[in-house]
Each structure stands twice: as C-alpha cells, then as structure tokens.
Amino acid sequence: MSEQRGRDRHRRRTALLAAFSVLVAVGAVAAVVATTDMLDAYGFLRFPLGFYLLAQGLLIGIVAMCFWSARAQERIDRAFSESEEF
Amino acid sequence: MRPRPRLRQVNPHLGAYYGIVASAVISLLICLAMFEQFGWSRGVLAEALILVPLGLYLTIALGARTLNVEDFFASGRRVPPVYNGAVLAAVLIGGAGFFGYTGTLFFLGFDGLAIGLAWTTGLLLAGLLFVPYLRKAGAYTLPAFLGQRFRSRSVRVVASLLQLPPAALLLAAEIKIAALMAALFLTISYQLAIAAVAIIITFVAIVGGMRSLTWSATAQFIVGAIGLAIPLIIVSVLMTNLPTPQLTYGEMFAPLTRSETIAGISPSAPQQLTAALPAEQLKPSTKPFLQPFGAVSRLDFVTLFLCLTLGTAALPSLLVRSGVTGSVADQRRSVAWAALFVALFAASAPAIAAFVRLFMFQDIAQAPASALPSWLNDLNLYRLILVQDANGDGTIQASELLVARDGVALALPMAARLPFVCTVLVAAGGMAIALAAAASHLFTIAGSVADDVVIRLADPQGEVLPRLMTAWVVIAATALGAAVFLAFANIDLMHAGIMALSFAAATFFPVLLLAIWWRRCTWLGALLALGLGFGVAILEIAFGARVGSSYGHLTTVIAALIGVTLGLIGGLIGSLLGPQPSAAEANYFEELRDPGGEALYDRARQRSTAAAQ
Numbered sequence: 001m002s003e004q005r006g007r008d009r010h011r012r013r014t015a016l017l018a019a020f021s022v023l024v025a026v027g028a029v030a031a032v033v034a035t036t037d038m039l040d041a042y043g044f045l046r047f048p049l050g051f052y053l054l055a056q057g058l059l060i061g062i063v064a065m066c067f068w069s070a071r072a073q074e075r076i077d078r079a080f081s082e083s084e085e086f
Numbered sequence: 087m088r089p090r091p092r093l094r095q096v097n098p099h100l101g102a103y104y105g106i107v108a109s110a111v112i113s114l115l116i117c118l119a120m121f122e123q124f125g126w127s128r129g130v131l132a133e134a135l136i137l138v139p140l141g142l143y144l145t146i147a148l149g150a151r152t153l154n155v156e157d158f159f160a161s162g163r164r165v166p167p168v169y170n171g172a173v174l175a176a177v178l179i180g181g182a183g184f185f186g187y188t189g190t191l192f193f194l195g196f197d198g199l200a201i202g203l204a205w206t207t208g209l210l211l212a213g214l215l216f217v218p219y220l221r222k223a224g225a226y227t228l229p230a231f232l233g234q235r236f237r238s239r240s241v242r243v244v245a246s247l248l249q250l251p252p253a254a255l256l257l258a259a260e261i262k263i264a265a266l267m268a269a270l271f272l273t274i275s276y277q278l279a280i281a282a283v284a285i286i287i288t289f290v291a292i293v294g295g296m297r298s299l300t301w302s303a304t305a306q307f308i309v310g311a312i313g314l315a316i317p318l319i320i321v322s323v324l325m326t327n328l329p330t331p332q333l334t335y336g337e338m339f340a341p342l343t344r345s346e347t348i349a350g351i352s353p354s355a356p357q358q359l360t361a362a363l364p365a366e367q368l369k370p371s372t373k374p375f376l377q378p379f380g381a382v383s384r385l386d387f388v389t390l391f392l393c394l395t396l397g398t399a400a401l402p403s404l405l406v407r408s409g410v411t412g413s414v415a416d417q418r419r420s421v422a423w424a425a426l427f428v429a430l431f432a433a434s435a436p437a438i439a440a441f442v443r444l445f446m447f448q449d450i451a452q453a454p455a456s457a458l459p460s461w462l463n464d465l466n467l468y469r470l471i472l473v474q475d476a477n478g479d480g481t482i483q484a485s486e487l488l489v490a491r492d493g494v495a496l497a498l499p500m501a502a503r504l505p506f507v508c509t510v511l512v513a514a515g516g517m518a519i520a521l522a523a524a525a526s527h528l529f530t531i532a533g534s535v536a537d538d539v540v541i542r543l544a545d546p547q548g549e550v551l552p553r554l555m556t557a558w559v560v561i562a563a564t565a566l567g568a569a570v571f572l573a574f575a576n577i578d579l580m581h582a583g584i585m586a587l588s589f590a591a592a593t594f595f596p597v598l599l600l601a602i603w604w605r606r607c608t609w610l611g612a613l614l615a616l617g618l619g620f621g622v623a624i625l626e627i628a629f630g631a632r633v634g635s636s637y638g639h640l641t642t643v644i645a646a647l648i649g650v651t652l653g654l655i656g657g658l659i660g661s662l663l664g665p666q667p668s669a670a671e672a673n674y675f676e677e678l679r680d681p682g683g684e685a686l687y688d689r690a691r692q693r694s695t696a697a698a699q
Contacts, residue, residue, distance in 0.1 A: 011679060015603070018214040025207050026395075033388055036378045046336035051376060054199040055436050056332060059429040062206045066213055066422035073218070074415050077681040 010080035014073065021069045025062050032058060094164035094412045107142065107305050111312055114138055118507045128506055132271040135510045139309050139518060140286070146305050147290040147298035156688075158295030158554055159226035159533060161410040163685070165300055170411050171423025172307040173300055173522065177403055178205055178424070179431055180256065181263035181520025182579040184310065187432075189491030190580055191439035193364040195375035197356075197382040198439075200391040202432025206425050207391070208398020213421030215399065219602045219678055220408035221417035224685025227534040228402045228594070234687070235601050235678070236609035237670050239542055244613060246538035248593050248620050249402040253531045255586040256403060257568050259579045260524035261287070263492065265572070267517040270468055271510055277573050284569035287525040291532065291561045295554075296410060299529055303522035307427075310522075313515015317499045317508045318434060321441050324502060331437040332430075338444050339376060345447035346374050349484040356383035359390060359641045366578050368472050368488035375443055386643075390584075393643040396650055397587025400594035403523075403530040414681050442494050445501035446471075450482050458482070464500045464509075468493065492579060528568070532561040585627075588642045592619035592649025600657040605675050611661030619653030622646075 032039065032053045039050035047055070097103075118131050152158055165173075179187075183205075191198040225231035228249065233242025265279035272279070290302050322331035325338065354373045356362065362381040373380045379387060398404070411417045449459045455475035465471040470493030476486050489497075495516065499508035536557040597615040600607040626645030667675075677686055684692075 007676075007680075014679075021214055022211060025210055026392075029203060029207065029391060030388065033384060033391075040376075040378065045333055046339065048339075048376060050378060051196055051199075052336070054196070054203060056433045058203060059206050059433055062203075062210050063422070063426045063429045066210050066425040067419075069210075069214060070415075070418040070422050073214075073418060077415070081682050 006080060010076060013076045017069060017072055017076065021065055025065055028061060029054075029058055094162065096164050096166055096412070100166065100169065104304060104308060108308050108312065110142070111139060111309055115312075115316070115507060115511055119505050122505050122507055129273060131507055132510045132513075135507060136268070136271060136514045136517065139305075139514055143302045143305055143518070143521065144286065144289065147293055147302040150298040150301045151293040152295065152297050153554060155553055157297045158557070159409075159537070160224070161296040161300045163224075163410060163688075164412055165410045165420075167411055167416045167420035168423050169300065169304050170407060170417075170420035171425075172427060173303040173526070174209075174404055174407060174420065174424035175427035175431070176303050176307040176310060176519050176522040177407070177526045178209070178398065178401070178428055178523075179519060180260050180523030180583075181267075181516050182256070182259045182523075182583045183431070184314070184516040184519050185263055185492040185495050186580040186583065188435045188438045189494040190364055191436050192442055192489065192494040193369075193371050193373070193491065194362070194381050195373060195439070196378045197362070197373070197380065197387060199436065200382070200387050201394060202428075202435060204391045204394030205398050206429045206432060208395040208401075209421055209425040209428060211395060211399035212404065213418055213425070216405060216598050216602060217408045217421050218414045218418050218681065220405055221411065221414045222678055222681065222683075222685060224409050224687035226406075226409065226687070227530075227538055228405050229534055229538040230687075232597065232601060232612060233538065233542075235671070235674055236607075236612050237668060237674070238609035238612070239546075241609050241612050241616075242538050243542060244616055245594075245597075246534045248616055249534060249590075250531060251620075251623075252397075252401065252586040252589040252593070253403055253527045254568070255577070255582045255589070257524055257527035257531065257564075258572055258577050259582040259586075260520045260527060261568055262572055262577055263579055264517050264520035264524060266492070267513045267520070271513050280569050280572050283521070283524065284565045287521060287528050288562055288565040290521075290525045291529045291565075292558045295533070295557065296407075296529065299522075299525050300410060303526065306518035306522040310515040310519035311427075313511045313513075313518065314431070314434060314438075314495075317502075317504060317512055318438060318441075320504060320508070321498060321502045322437070325441065325444075331441075332433045335437040335440045338440055341448065342375060342440060342444045345444065346484070349447045349482075349487070351447075351484045353377050354380045356381060356386070359383075359386040359643060362386070363580060363584070364491045365581070366491050368469075368490050370485045370488055371443070372484065375440060386641075389641075389643050389647060393591055393646045394584065394587050396591035396595045397589075397646065399591075400598055401587065401590045402534075402594065403527050405594075405598075406530045406533070407526075409685065409687075438495055438498050442497050442501055446487060446489070446497075447484065449501070450487055453482070455480055455482055461500050461503055465493070465497055468496065470497055470500075528561060528565055532564040533557055535564070536560040585642055588646035589620070589623050592623040592646040592653065595619070595650050596653030596657050599654070600661070602678070604661070605672065606661055606667065607657060608661045608664050608667050608671070610664035611657040611659070614660035615653040615657030618656040619649040622649035622652055 036050035040048040042049040044052045223231045229242045229245035232245045261283050264283045268279035269276040290298050318331050319329045323329050326334040328334045351374055411420050470490045472488040495512050540556055597612050622645055
C-alpha cells in the first residue's frame, strides 16, 4: 500500500515538473511574441529587447530549464528510489 | 528490490582523443593558411581541408567497428551525456540547418528566429516527456518501443513505415547539401558527389552501426563547431573588436538599418507562410532585418514555432539515440547538453546573417555599379550571388542583388575578405555536420526497416535472417535509393526540413505522449493516433494547394498541428472504446515509469538467454 502511494507520489511530482517546465517555456515564448513591438522600444546590449529575447534570451532560459529540470527530476527519482529501498 | 543496472565502462581517454581531433583540425587550418600565403592553389587547399578530416571520420568509424548487436544498435549503452548531446545537436541542426537556417535568417531576419527557438524548446520537451522513458524501455528503434509497449506487431510495423517520410526527407536533404559542398570545392560533378556521400555514410553505418555513427559524428560535430566559430569570431573581432559575436552584433544594427534604407529596403507586409520562407534559388532580400513579422505574420510565427517544437520532440532520428547512454539520468542530461549546443548555434546564426547583410548592403548597394568590390568575383564564381544593374541607373539596389539562401554562411568569410581557407573551413564544417546527420537518418530508416519490418515479417523467430546482415543490406539499399532519387530529383533543404518535422509532429507526438503518459492507452488507440496524424499530413501535401486557394491559409505547419490534435483525440477514443490493456501491457507501463533498474529490453534479453541455456 505504501509502495503504491510512493509510486503515485513520484508520478504526480514527475508530471507536475514536466507540465511546469513545458508551460513556462512555451508561455515565455508566447508572451515575448505577443509583446515584441512594445519590448523593441527598449534596448539590451544594443539589441532591441524583443529581438534579443527571441534570438538569445529565451534560448538561455530554455537551456537553463533543461539542466534544472534534469536535476530536479533526478532528486525526485532519488527520493522515490530511497523510499523503495527501505 | 529492483535489479540494479549493469555498470558500463566508459573509455576514460575520450576527452584526450577528441582534444587531439580538435587540435589536429586547427593545426591543419593554420598550416593551410600559411601555405595559401606561399601561393598554393585554391584547389589543393580545398582538397586538403575537406579530404583530410573526411579520412579522419572514416578512420574513427572503422576503429569503432563492431559485430555485437548491442553495440550496433545502441552503441553499447555507454556514451557519456556530453558526447551524445553533441551528436544529437549535429543530427538536429544538420547541414540543412547549418546553411539553410543562416540563409533563412538572412532573408527573414527577425521572423526566422522561430526555427532556432523551436529546435531548443523541442529538445526540452523531448527530455521531459519522452527520452528518459525510451531509455528505460531500451528498445533499439522507436517502432520497436511502440511494439513492445502495446505488445503489437502491427503497431511496430506501421510505425516503422510511417517514420520513413520524415527520415527520408531529411536524409535526402543532408546528402544533397554535403554533395553540393563537395561539388563546389572539390571540382567533381554533383552526381559523383552524391554517389561519394552515399558511399561514405553507408560505410559508417555498416561497419559499426550506432557505435561508429556516434564516434565519427562526435568528430564531425567538433569540425562543424570549428568551421562555424573561427570565421565568425574573426569577423566579430574585425567588426566589433570583441571575440563574442553573439553579444556584439547588435552594434551593427544601426549601420545595417541605414544601408538597408539606402538600398531601397522598406518595411514589408507579411505573406502566407509557404511563400514567405525563402527558396534555394537566387532571390533579392526585401524585408528589413529587424522588422518583426514583416514576412511571416505573428500567428504564422507561433504556429511554425509550435509545429517545429513538437516535430523536434518526436523526431525518430533523435529519439533512436535514446538508448545509448548508461542510465536514464545520463540520457536526460545528454538532452540538456544537446539543447545547449543547439542554442549556441541558434544564437550564432543571426550574427552570421547580420554580418553578411551589412557587408553586402554597405559594400554593394552604396558603390557604383561599375566599381563593385573584388570579393564579389568569388561569390559570383561559386554562383552564390548575382548582381545586375537592371534599371541602368548606375547603382545597385537591393532588388538587383540576388543571393543564394544556402550560400550565406559561405559568403561571410568571402565578404569579410578572409583567407580562402576560411571559406573552405565553413564548407568543411557544414559538410561534416551534414554527413553526421545523413548517416544518422540513414541508420534510423534502415535499422528500423530491417529490425521492425523485414525480420518481424519474414523471420519472426529470428532463426533464419542474421540480424546485423539484414541491417547491412537494408542500409546499403536505402543509401542507394536516396542517391538515385537525388540524381534525378531536386529537394529544397529548408522546405524538406520543415516538412519532415511536420510529419514527425503529426505522426509520432500524439502516440508517444499517450503511450508514455497514459496507462489506459491501447494498441487500437496507438494505431488511430499514428494513422490520423499521418493521414492529415499526407492529405495536406496532396490537396493542400487546392484547399489553400479556397481558404487562403492551410499550410503543412497548420496541418501538422491539426494532425497532432486529431491524433490525440483518435488515440483517446480508440483506447477508451476498444479492449482494455492486457496485464502484460499494464506491467510494461508500470516498469517503464519506474526510473531505476535495467532497461526493459535488456532485462527481457537476459531472461530469454538464461532460459535458452
């Protein structure tokens, strides 16, 4: 029974992490695309901000999210694996 | 307690080996740059810079030869994450991305950024939704995973056949660009170059399968990175005094915008997506680089992004590499490395496009037609540009400057007046990436057809047909087919790439999502998801133009998104209305979602081997 509960908890946390990461990444792209004209009024490193975010800023964020989510998932898996061992 | 995974030894000298490869390529470049100053002919320089690395790739592939089935199909499951990430990035970008994406950015500027962004986001999705579970399954091909998940030979065979269109389109595009570069710089005919490229990738795929692919593609990735980085960094130092082009090309925007205005480029209105994407033929640039949504509408930008994101996440040629690392965690990390490498390329490509545009519009558009810069002769020689004072007013306007999309990356060192070896370096780098991608697509098609179709249908018990020999024959036949196709037909790199990702999204994204994340999904739902997604993509290609003329807006990209939606609905309905999943399917799903332990396929093999003894 507790094993099943541990498994369900692991699945739930895994699904939440995946959903959160995907929603944040796609949401950030959608938000920048929707507000590009406004963002381009500002500058960053001599780039128009909207252009910079699509050309580099979001890429950096998505790569960071890839590494972060991989580590977060490892922590979730380790916690699950330890609960199984005992 | 669950069985622990086997410990797999990783070669501790890999870093040293590939450090030597990188040093050797850079040393060769420096030597040839000196020899160029001594007056060596361009032909000899080009041959040395293209053929020596080529020999290196073939030597590495030969050194990684194998007759072991696990090595042949899964590289022994001991590839470190960084190396697998490098190969994944090479396969995703490919020669089509290397040359096609930089060219697309040259013409579309801001509007082309959706593609690079989608590649990176697609890898994030793949790493979260599919790859770790495919590693746990341990199947050698994507169709094999689906077959094992649903305990269905029909699903396996159908999936194998449906992955042919995306992988074949990409294979043809990669062979074409590698052959074009060879024909351009090695003074051999295009047909001969196609045959040579087909033989090379066949050799790499046959001698060691996934193992030789992995280690030769790592070297090719290094050469590709050097080929892109060195000329770009030199140009950046010349233009901005800093060796960080990604951060400094923004300084060029003010002079670029001025030059574009003088050359007669004014803000444009968006067109339909298919028409807006530049074709490979010489054409003028008509849209300001920085103008947002001047060629592609905001809606098309989003749909293109979504379609390519889903297509990247479900691309069979990437997912087939999901079993090559030592563990589920390593596989996840390798996707993160791949995203980093792809993002580095995606952040560099706009810098190339911006620099080339600046050189062209500053040097050509402002000079009198009778005194054009000398570097133009080089570009003319390679048919990368065509300048004509059509209206006879004595100056060259943007509309009179025709540029070849796939030659923009090559134009950078020429327009910056760098030594000729830098131009060949870009070609050799792009060719290396194209060869890595082509060999991978070839292996994806042939490995699956051999293992999932031929053996499953002709010899299900595996008693007559030797597994590796069947794969060798299918690899050779597939490469021959692709070469013959390209000898008679033409294919546009970027359009083929977008179509392939659209196919992958429509066909495989729904079924993978349901198979991995929904316990109740059954073989019937899987077949419906595969069939509906693929059907919509095929219908759009067959009848899209007709529908498009009536409704004005149906493109391959939108059809793919419709395919994904219908595939998901079909998979849900088919699974709910059909029979319940069997106990074996339910057990497989439970074990698939458990992150620890040995790969399911390996465990099953160990059991069957033990039973046979």
